[in-house]
Structures are given as C-alpha cells and as structure tokens.
Amino acid sequence: xxxxxxxxxxxxxxxxxxxxxxxxxxxxxxxxxxxxxxxxxxxxxxxxxxxxxxxxxxxxxxxxxxxxxxxxxxxxxxxxxxxxxxxxxxxxxxxxxxxxxxxxxxxxxxxxxxxxxxxxxxxxxxxxxxxxxxxxxxxxxxxxxxxxxxxxxxxxxxxxxxxxxxxxxxxxxxxxxxxxx
Numbered sequence: 556x557x558x559x560x561x562x563x564x565x566x567x568x569x570x571x572x573x574x575x576x577x578x579x580x581x582x583x584x585x586x587x588x589x590x591x592x593x594x595x596x597x598x599x600x601x602x603x604x605x606x607x608x609x610x611x612x613x614x615x616x617x618x619x620x621x622x623x624x625x626x627x628x629x630x631x632x633x634x635x636x637x638x639x640x641x642x643x644x645x646x647x648x649x650x651x652x653x654x655x656x657x658x659x660x661x662x663x664x665x666x667x668x669x670x671x672x673x674x675x676x677x678x679x680x681x682x683x684x685x686x687x688x689x690x691x692x693x694x695x696x697x698x699x700x701x702x703x704x705x706x707x708x709x710x711x712x713x714x715x716x717x718x719x720x721x722x723x724x725x726x727x728x729x730x731x732x733x734x735x736x
Contacts, residue, residue: 617675650704652682663717666723
C-alpha cells in the first residue's frame with residue numbers, strides 16, 4: 556500500500572512539473588531540457604525557472620536586510636574586481652559581512668534589522684555571508700567578522716567587529732548629512 560501511495564505521489568509530482576514546464580515552454584516558445592530519473596521517468600525542466608544571481612530582485616531601503624551574492628554586490632555596492640573601493644550605488648548603504656556560526660554576527664543581526672526599519676527609504680541594508688562569497692571576502696581582505704562597510708557618496712569605509720547600535724546611528728546620521736571622511 557505504501558509503495559502504491561508513494562508511486563502515485565511521485566507520478567503526480569512529475570505530471571504537475573511536466574504540465575507547468577510545458578505551459579511555460581509553450582508560452583515562451585522555448586524547448587525544455589529533459590532529465591531521466593532513477594525510475595526511468597522523463598522529467599522536463601524549465602529554463603525560465605532557473606534564477607540567475609543577476610535576476611534576483613534587490614529590495615533597496617525597504618526596511619529589510621537583503622542578503623547579497625557576489626554578483627549582486629558587484630551591481631549594488633562596488634565593482635569589486637575593477638575598483639573595489641568606489642561605491643557605485645545611488646543610495647547610502649551598510650553591508651554586514653557575517654557568518655552563520657559567528658557569535659558577534661548573531662548579536663549584530665537584530666540591530667541591523669531594527670535600523671533597516673528605522674531608516675527605511677533612506678539607507679539600504681545588506682549582508683554578505685563570507686562562507687558563500689569567498690572571492691568577494693578575499694578581495695576585501697575580510698579576516699575578522701563581523702566587518703561592516705559604510706557606503707555613501709562614492710566611498711566605502713569599513714569597521715571590523717561588533718558595533719553598538721548608538722555608534723551605528725551616529726555613522727548613519729553622518730552618511731545622510733555629509734560625505735564620509
């Protein structure tokens with residue numbers, strides 16, 4: 556009985572995936588790739604379903620801390636391979652280089668989230684996981700975390716280590732009123 560239910564479930568998932576891909580493929584006039592599963596079933600994959608780093612929407616200054624990939628960082632913060640110290644964004648931002656296993660990073664995260672809400676529509680808040688963005692971390696020489704980038708007026712400044720909320724607010728205030736020095 557369990558094998559029958561499992562087989563029917565698998566068949567239903569394959570059929571739903573197939574019809575979804577077929578509809579998208581027909582709408583876009585694209586040919587879908589086929590994959591054969593261990594059970595010998597042919598499953599189509601939709602090219603449109605694959606999300607590239609470049610296609611992911613970035614939520615700027617909307618009251619949330621947005622995680623960035625290296626590709627997104629390159630577009631939103633700095634062209635890190637060509638000119639890593641020149642901020643290319645049009646709105647001031649703060650970037651938190653962190654790791655999921657880092658204690659001080661875990662303490663900083665709720666502060667960043669609170670400030671993202673407070674400075675909604677004024678400052679963009681981003682975070683970069685150093686374990687996922689190794690090349691980016693290496694280019695900037697990130698060896699201690701958290702490392703925070705303050706980006707405004709074409710400049711990027713950094714601070715290593717945990718920064719209290721009051722100190723972050725002072726920097727944000729300066730970012731909004733005058734160029735970084």
